[in-house]
Amino acid sequence: MSRLFNGLALLAVTLPTTLSAQTVCADRGDLVNNLTNRYGEAFAGGGLQSEEQIVEVWFSEEKGTWTVLMTRADGKSCIMASGTNWHDPGEVDLPKGIPG
Incomplete structure (x- = not known):
């Protein structure tokens, strides 16, 4: 089961969001x-999405990867989105018309 979970998590974290058809959920700790441990990501911030859900953003400064988790009150988390080329605020030149 752990090997299957690791493979699914790897797939979810490495595929662009537009290609990922399923959401991977597991215990938050896992x-x-x-x-x-595998991707070098660290907690960047988050907040309450509802009384029963927290949204968390994780990223790796070294690798440039990022992951958005949604954590439920029961301790389960789901990978909602993931990608590459993470940039800190102020490092991104937004196209004209997009507020920054």
Whole structure:
């Protein structure tokens, strides 16, 4: 089961969001371990999405990867989006017309 989970998490974190047809969910601790140990990602911030859900953003400064987790009150987290080319605020030149 762990090997299957690791493979699914790897797939979810490495595929562009537009290609990912399924959301990967698991215990928050397992997902966080994979994000920190396999991908070098660290917690960047987050907030309440509802009374029962928290949205978290994780990223790797070294690798430029990022992941958005949605964590439920029951301790399960789901990878909602992931990608590459993470940039800190102020490092991104937004196209004209997009507020920055």
